[in-house]
Amino acid sequence: MWGNPRTENVTTDVPGNTCRAPSTPKFMRISRILPLSQMREGRPGAATRPQEPGYDQWSLEHHGLIVDKVVEEVKPKVLLELGTYCGYSAVRMGRLLPPGGHLFTIEFNESFAAIAQQIIQLAGLQEKISILKGPTEEIIPQLKKKYEINTVDMVFLDHWKDRYLPDTRLLEESGLLRKGSVLLADNVILPGAPEFLQYIRNHKGFECTHYPSMLEYLPMKDGLEKAVFLG
Numbered sequence: 001m002w003g004n005p006r007t008e009n010v011t012t013d014v015p016g017n018t019c020r021a022p023s024t025p026k027f028m029r030i031s032r033i034l035p036l037s038q039m040r041e042g043r044p045g046a047a048t049r050p051q052e053p054g055y056d057q058w059s060l061e062h063h064g065l066i067v068d069k070v071v072e073e074v075k076p077k078v079l080l081e082l083g084t085y086c087g088y089s090a091v092r093m094g095r096l097l098p099p100g101g102h103l104f105t106i107e108f109n110e111s112f113a114a115i116a117q118q119i120i121q122l123a124g125l126q127e128k129i130s131i132l133k134g135p136t137e138e139i140i141p142q143l144k145k146k147y148e149i150n151t152v153d154m155v156f157l158d159h160w161k162d163r164y165l166p167d168t169r170l171l172e173e174s175g176l177l178r179k180g181s182v183l184l185a186d187n188v189i190l191p192g193a194p195e196f197l198q199y200i201r202n203h204k205g206f207e208c209t210h211y212p213s214m215l216e217y218l219p220m221k222d223g224l225e226k227a228v229f230l231g
């Protein structure tokens with residue numbers, strides 16, 4: 001699912017886990033969203049809470065809890081997500097938005113966007129979350145004029161890792177960052193976004209914090225990087 005050649009075709013040796021490494025985390029996140037029949041319309045929590053007993057066996061919520069914490073701190077009125085997939089993190093973050101807050105999430109795969117739209121609807125968050133269909137490199141420069149977004153309070157980067165750096169630059173160039181805007185980048189260690197980390201940590205205009213984490217479902221280290229734009 002991550003589409004990174006460095007991790008493709010790696011099988012896990014976690015007992016009882018027969019899935020392939022690149023698809024496992026995101027696939028299993030979605031399996032926690034599904035089955036849809038168990039979700040109650042209009043109740044976002046139902047879309048983020050696993051149904052099975054023992055679900056936290058491998059700290060499944062670790063990344064999610066870090067994301068929750070940052071969203072709760074920032075209280076973004078305008079939250080931008082790069083990479084929707086089937087809407088797990090969109091629902092997760094959408095349920096924590098402050099009153100009047102809105103999440104714009106960008107996805108270039110039409111099938112994923114269609115599934116995400118249904119998940120968002122089932123979670124009752126359709127008024128708070130908009131899916132923008134297309135590649136980030138095309139949509140980010142249109143955000144001001146076409147979507148009337150002046151600046152963003154927070155950006156969650158979770159699309160292809162080689163886009164983290166060019167899209168960060170695009171956000172800067174497009175004037176979408178204001179003093180205090182927060183970037184939160186997922187999986188910066190595994191599969192990894194080394195060029196992004198080098199850029200952001202050496203940039204005087206950003207203050208960075210690293211949040212180490214274990215990769216969901218696999219005993220491997222990963223991490224999220226938070227970067228606050230200083231203006």
Ligand SMILES: C[S@@+](CC[C@H](N)C(=O)[O-])C[C@H]1O[C@@H](n2cnc3c(N)ncnc32)[C@H](O)[C@@H]1O
Pocket residue numbers: 001002026029082083084085086087088089090106107108109112134135136137158159160163
């Ligand atoms: C890791 S998944 C996102 C997972 C999602 N944030 C979640 O936690 O539920 C990455 C997604 O980004 C999308 N994507 C990758 N590069 C993109 C780009 N440049 N523009 C738009 N979507 C992109 C892929 O199609 C994929 O669905």
